[in-house]
Every structure is written in C-alpha cells, then in structure tokens.
Amino acid sequence: MTGALPSDIDVLIVGAGIAGASLAAGLALHRRVLMIEAEDVPGYHATGRSAAFWQESYGGTGVQPLTAASFEALAHPHPDFSDRPFLLPRTAVMIGRRDEAPAVDAFVAAFEAKGVAVSRLSSADLADHIPGLLPDWSEGAYEPSCRDIDVGALHAAYLRVAKRAGALLSVRTPLISARREQGGWRVETGQGTIRAALIVNAAGAWADAVARACDVAPVGIRPYRRTIAQVRLGVPTPAALPLIGHVGGDFYFKGEGEGRIWLSPHDETPSDPCDAAPEELDVALAIDRLQTVVDWPIAAVERKWAGLRSFAPDRLAVLGPDPDVPGFVWCAGQGGFGIQTAPAIAGLLAWQLGAPAPDGAIARVDPSPYARARFA
Template identity: 55%
Template sequence: MTHDIAIVGAGMAGASLAAEIGTRARVLLIEAEEIAGYHATGRSAAFWSETYGGPGIQPLTTASGEYLRAGGFLDPLGSLHIGRAAEREEADAFLAAFAGSGVPLIPVDPRDHVHGLRAGWTIGIMEPTCAYIDVAALHADALARARRAGADVLLQAALTSAVRLDGRWRLETTAGTYEASVLVDAAGAWADEIARRAGATPLNIQPYRRTMVQLKTDPAPAPGVPHVVHVGGDFYFKPEAGGRLWLSPHDETPTDPADVQPEELDVAIAIDRFEQAVDWRITQLERKWAGLRSFAPDRLPVYGFAADTPGFFWFAGQGGFGIQTAPAAAMIGAALLLGEIPALASEIDIARYAPTRFG
C-alpha cells in the first residue's frame, strides 16, 4: 500500500498531525501498541498551563489555547505557584521569564487560595488562565478527524525497518509492508530508535520517567482550589472529581523507552513533599502510575526535515508539553511537511524548533 506521508506514533503528536494534514495528503498512521495513545498521551497530568515548560514552550501553548477553548477541551482551574520566603529569588526569576509574554501572573497571598498551607509558605503567584484539559476527548477527536480525512490507522504495527529507494520509503511493520514518500517520526520516547531504523542520525532525545499518584485527603480539596506547583519544581498537585487529588514529585529519572511503572521511592518522595507543604491528612492512596516525557538536549521540541536523511521528518521531543501544545504543533508540522508557510510564523519563531539547530 502506498501513501504520501507515513507517521510513526498515533499518540497526541501523530494523531493531531494527521488530522491537521487532512485531505491534503494520503496519510498512514502507524502505531506499535494495540491502543493509540497508550504511553505518554494516556498518562498525562491533564492540565493546560501557559508557563509549564518555560518561555520556549509558552508561545506554542498560548497559540493552542484558542482551538482548545473553542473545542470545549478546557475547563477553568487556575494555577498557584507557591514558595517559601527563602525562595523569593526563584519566584522573581519565574516572573521575569514571562515578562512581556502576555501571560497573566498575579502576586497573591497563597493562604487566601489554599487553606492548610504550613508556616513559611508565603510566596504566591496566581496564573488564572491554567485549565483542566480533556486529554482523552482531544486525542479521540484528532483520530476521528484523521480517519474522516481518509487516513489509514494501523494498530499493533511496530516499525521494524525503513529503507529509502528511488525517493520513497519502504516500511516493514509487524502488520505488513507499506510505502510512503515521507516518513514522520512522532514516536515520543522511541524517536531516536525510529531514526536509527531509518538510517537518520539520532538527536539524543532522552525519555524521563514522571510519577503520579491519586490520593484522598482530609480535608478534601475545597471548591475552587487551583492547581498548585512549587516554584522550585519539587512537586505539583491538582484537585480531581470526587474530592480526589493528583500529586507528582515532579521527578525526571532518565530511562530507556519502555512501559514504565512507578517506583515506591518516588511515591514516598511525592507524599513527603506534599505533607511538608500542607497539613492535610492523606486517608488513602488510590492509584499510582508513571509516564515518559522525552526531551531533546535543549528541552525544546523538534519539528522539521532531517538534514542528513531525505524524506525523514522529525516531530518529537515534546517533553511533557505535547498535549497542551498539540494544536499549534500540528499546524506548524503540517505546513512544513506540505511545503507551506506556517500560519503561526508571524507569532512564533519556528526556526528555534528546527532539527538543523543541532548541526
């Protein structure tokens, strides 16, 4: 079977890119798992924050906001960045990093927003635009739009080899052999491995394990409690339905790409850091899981054609921010693939995400 574009990876990155390409090219979406979005997409912390990921990610997140709000994928949440008095320098650096970005950041007394903060937690910065994001609905919508546009979606089809002959890729998968003019690497934690199979130079995209636990507490999170994140990066937590709480120690443990599981030490660290911040009593640890966040060396995503391998396109290195930046990333990726000028080129310095920045 022949296609114009074959995309490896049917998580949020690959699915949203296929949907954005639409009918302008014949697309093949290749997924190794039996469920699309099984790894990073299915284990997202599910919030949209314009500051999450830093100034290099913020333009992509902000540009995605209009689409996400219009589609009903966001619900109000708010984010409160907290710190101890001794962390004033970190808080000031955080504010300075987003000065002039248009992201509203308001100094507040954190005790007015989160009851039960322990003594010493006196620094508060409110980010009112932060929102819940319905990851499952957004991913399902992207897959549905891709299929309606004629994309072929293959599940349980791991790519085993990719050879370029006469300007086309011959793709061997566990579900059969396919051909395409362009091969897109949207494989997340497996991005470098897919590059090796295609003969492209890896970019040292490193997967990191991130831990999440679901708790019940006494008291339960009060109505209106926002997402709470430490300005020093030691933890974040957010309220969920049913009086539950999602908590992460904000860990980043380098690992090989795999179906990762949480480590008991990381769970214990998360709980310890939470208990140092608030006096809420944990009544039940209901669930724990881990996911992978994959970064290029400069921690920015990579969108564009490889310099050393004709017809090989990078769409990877999206860290933990691939969900919240998906609409903008897809617009940029689709335009570059199709030889168009991205509509966001006037708002975003797209060259900073090009794979050629690595030489």
C-alpha cells in the same frame, strides 16, 4: 484499519499518540496518510497517562509561544472538530519558601515579559488560595489562565477527524526498519512492507530508536519517568483548588473532586523506552513533600501510575525535516507539554508538509527554534 497495509502512501506517521494523531488530522485532506502504532491502541503511553493542563508558563519561555498559540483551538474548537471545548476551569499557583522569593520574582518577571498573565501573591493571598498551607511557604505567583485539558476527548477528536479525512491507522504495527530508495522509503513493519514518500517520526519515547531504524542520526531525545498518585485526603479541599506547583520543581498537585488530589513529586528519572510503572519510593516521596507544604492528613493512595516524558537536549520540541536525510521529518521531544501545544505543532508541521497555512496565532509562531537543524 483492517486487512493489509496499502502498498504505498504519501506520509507515514510513526506513532498515533497526540503528536501523530493531531498531525494526521491536519494533513489527511491534502496527502495520503497512514499512521502506524506499535501498541494495541493509540495513545497508550504518554498521551493516555497525562494529568494534562494548559499552563502558559509550563515548559519554560521557549515553549510558551506554542502553548499560547494553541489556546484558541483548545478553548473554542471549530464546530466540525468538536461541539464542546477541551479546556476546563482551573487556575495555577506557583509557590516557594521564604528563601525562594528571588526564584518566584524571576518566574513572574520572565513570563510577564512574554505577555503571560501572572502576578505576585502575598502570604495572605496564598493562604486564601491554599487552605492549610504551612507558614514557611510565603512566596507565590498566580496564573489565572491555567486550565485542565480533557485529553481523552482531544485525542479522540483528532483520530476521528483524521479518519474522516481519509487517514488510515494500523495498530500493532511497529516500524522495524526503513531505507531510502528511488526518492522515497521502503519501510518494513510488523504487518508487512510499504513504500512512503515521507516518514514522520512521532514516536515519543521511541523517537531516537525509530531514527536509528531508518539510518538517521538520533537527536539525543531522552525519556524520563514521571509518577502521579491519586490521593484521598482526611479533610475536604475546595472544589476550585488551583494547580499548585513548586518554583524549584519538587512537586505539583491539583484537586480531583472534593477531598482528592492528583500528586506528583515532579520526578524525572532517566529511563529506556518502556511501559513505565510507578515506583513505591516515588509515591512515598511525593507524599512526604506534600506534608511539608500543607497540613492535610492522607487517608489513602487510591491510584498510582507513571508515564514517560521525552526531551531533546535543550528541552524544546524537535519539529520539521531532517537536514541530512531527505524525506525524514521529526515531530518529537515534546516532553510533558505535547498536549497543550498539539494544535500549534500540528498546524506548523502540516503546513510544512503540504497543508494550507494555519490561521491566527499559530501562523505567527516562528518554527525555527524547534527545527532539527539546530543540532547540526
């Protein structure tokens, strides 16, 4: 938007990444919505730096209901939302060394119990999926439903639909402070003062800082740095290379065109909220770990970047009204799974804030495990 902020609004959403944009898209037909974004463009931080994939096991069994419920909206979006799907072909293989067989067995059992399509692989099966795999990596599990997500297209679609429904967006507009008055909020921003009936905290790594600025008790959401490098290999790789992850959490990598991969050491370095940058040591660690897994020579590191993944203490999303402060709503703590769960999270939260009930699988998700009140 250009010009001055509106003097009052029903719902002020702080943050215009995937969390804020998806909620605005679901709510704007039913409430007057304004998104404020501290950066010059929405999605600059975690959303814009994601190597996102839809993997039903990613994030653990507590996240899985949100991921599963989001699949239909990502794979078969309504024509008014998008004329093409946001999911692209992939598959995933979780691997372990010989002594990690019990961990792979436990992974398969946990997600089979949740109804996830996951199967144990023999060492011969693993070699078929991952050419050049070194002999010690003999344990594996296959997840055929894994897909890549076109993050840019998904985020742009949410922003487009939100705007079409009447939501406003103001960039370069940080929230400075807010206080309760007369049943609502008086909010000071970098672009002026506004009254809002509700504040939704969708500020990602800054979620606890936003809460403090509103005199709301923080949850303990902690940002962690995650590093990714685009690596050119000295050998070709299959066009259909799966997403390959370590059952112990030491790395993941996936193909990005012939002879290139995206590689991460799966680092989680505690960080203050910031414009995260990659550390050379983390890139070197990622390469070192890769070279213990496959016999692929490294030709060059072509790109490297880092982003912040923000987790609540129990590593589940924090969604819904604050139990102690009326009119303050949480949409935070999505860690690295916020994009693959965005349809479910936005549908559930928009419903709580005045939109019609969601359809299908989203309506069947129990929101209580993600409520802010669990930390009371």
